[in-house]
Amino acid sequence: MxxxxxxxxxxxxxxxxxxxxxxxxxxxxxxxxxxxxxxxxxxxxxxxxxxxxxxxxxxxxxxxxxxxxxxxxxxxxxxxxxxxxxxxxxxxxxxxxxxxxxxxxxxxxxxxxxxxxxxxxxxxxxxxxxxxxxxxxxxxxxxxxxxxxxxxxxxxIPMLYYRGDLYKEAGLSAPKTFAELEANARKLHNPPEMYGIVQRGARGPHTVAYDFYPYLYGMGGGIFKDQSAGDYSVTLNSTEGKEALDYYIRLAKEAGHPKTAASDQAEVIQAMVTGHSAHIMMVIAAWSQMDDPNKSAIVDKVEWAPPPSAPGLPTAPGLxxxxxxxxxxxxxxxxxxxxxxxxxxxxxxxxxxxxxxxxxxxxxxxxxxxxxxxxxxxWMKPLAEALPHAVNIYQFPEASEVIAVLEVGLNRAVAGEVPSADALNGMSDEIEKIMAGHSYKTGKLDPIK
Known part of the structure; x- marks a missing residue:
């Protein structure tokens, strides 16, 4: 309204x-x-x-x-x-x-x-x-x-929200790597009462793409080769990109919500505040809802950490x-x-x-x-730790066209409509055409299998 x-x-x-x-x-x-x-x-x-x-x-x-x-x-x-x-x-x-x-x-x-x-x-x-x-x-x-x-x-930027009380009961530590996040999510996964993690997978104006960025960049992947240098060669369908998308899908299937592909921000937050999710990777703006007694059943039980990353790489939340x-x-x-x-x-x-x-x-x-x-x-200290590593995803005015491609392709991959490799190759082809159409220096990788 x-x-x-x-x-x-x-x-x-x-x-x-x-x-x-x-x-x-x-x-x-x-x-x-x-x-x-x-x-x-x-x-x-x-x-x-x-x-x-x-x-x-x-x-x-x-x-x-x-x-x-x-x-x-x-x-x-x-x-x-x-x-x-x-x-x-x-x-x-x-x-x-x-x-x-x-x-x-x-x-x-x-x-x-x-x-x-x-x-x-x-x-x-x-x-x-x-x-x-x-x-x-x-x-x-x-x-x-x-x-x-x-x-x-x-x-x-997105931050990892996790149930500190459940972590304490299970003897877990805040995850720094994706492997640790997956292990913790699996350990706490007990559907339908408790999902290990609830992710956003719905298609929107900037929805599933935004939530995918910490995984993509945190695993060393990216959308373009070097925007700052004016090189818009598309690198989305790299080995790192496939690893990130496969991981995102695996979390959803094996430690996540069965309706991930239909989940938008409201559904993800709702799962957390009602006590049905052990983790969410959500924009930090939702922090106050976690402790609002009028909205939350888990007041004072949520903790925050920078998004995990691959070993040897820094956290990489997308701005x-x-x-x-x-x-x-x-x-x-x-x-x-x-x-x-x-x-x-x-x-x-x-x-x-x-x-x-x-x-x-x-x-x-x-x-x-x-x-x-x-x-x-x-949440303030973890956020201050993560902010210096935040990634500016887009540096060109036609970004909305690229985002639209990612929204469709990622949603279809999360929904299981297309294999991850096909989704990545298809999105990369479309993005390369967009950038070429606007006369940017571009190119693309060979299709990944």
Missing amino acids: TFTIPRRTILKGIGAAGLGTIIPGAIRPLHAASVAPITVVINQSPWFESFRKTVEAYEAETGNKVELDVNPFAGSLEKQRNSVRASEGQYDVLIMNSGWFTEMYAGGFVEAITDIDPGFKLDPDVYTLGDTIYYNAEKKSVTNDGKLMSIPVSPL GHWLAGISKNVPDDRKRAAVEFLRWFQTKAAQLETAKAGGIPVNAAVYKEPIAEERKYR
Whole structure:
């Protein structure tokens, strides 16, 4: 359901008052205490409530107004695409997912924050998340030699959730390798009362693919050879890729849920909070639901760890983060107001509010605060351990086309409709055609058997 707060049009011009003369072709740095109201287009997600509460704290502290247009995942993207292509945008702040932020950068739809306010300074403790907040238009690359295009909103990566109480009873230790995870899942597997692990396998806008990334990259595989160097040769159907997909399918069949191919995020979380799963590999944004007595039957029983990996390789969770960029086709007073919100949002104080509201802080200083020692926030230290190893999966604007291919192919493989090798070879062929069609340097491996 879409929830929209009507725009307060009568307040639209407040931010312009007292700013003085604007130099033609430029936007003055913001100095006004009050600014125009802004509208943020955002998705409904497990972390939305924490964002909403943080916005309420901003409004209470500053008196400035922020309206939220809340939509399902795909609906948010559709609204953003429509707004940025209009003569004047409806939305001032775009909450962009890792799957489409490059599209907004490369398309020229997002205004660099430092072009709006040359005096804006990024808080040095803010996670840059693979430097995805920057964009170099000349190189067409997401690199820190580019302009500051956005501020992180939620540094989401998947983490391993596991039942600490069951681990203690069985004498188990948090798994560091995939072999250890499989052994632990098998040991605790007792269906239908308890599944060793519940995984996401449903097809969606960015569903089974996102949950597969920690396995693929954690086993040394990948989708492309070297995106940073501009080499988009497809490597999905490598030996490591097949090992990862075979492992994912085996877990589902032998230590997982019988309806993995139909399970989406809601079903995976539900299995955990109702006490029917020993493990899930889920985006960290769902942490607060585990200890919510109104939603969970396992309060204080879940622990967290970085996703496992193959021996000798680091954990490799895929970035599924969200970034806040400022739309280029909105009036200058709203751009300045958006900058002021982001300036406040990135601070340690604001991010402490986010953590207390159940969200994931984007400021590393919060993870060093006493709050990280509290039992309620026991996920913070494992997350801080994993974040430096997070992988930016896509560095090109057509990522959604590749994701669509993965969603179909991986879902069919998990459902048992096609063998893993056939699924990988088929997806690789389609992805290679997509990249060639967009004139990227590409190629593919020989079919794997």
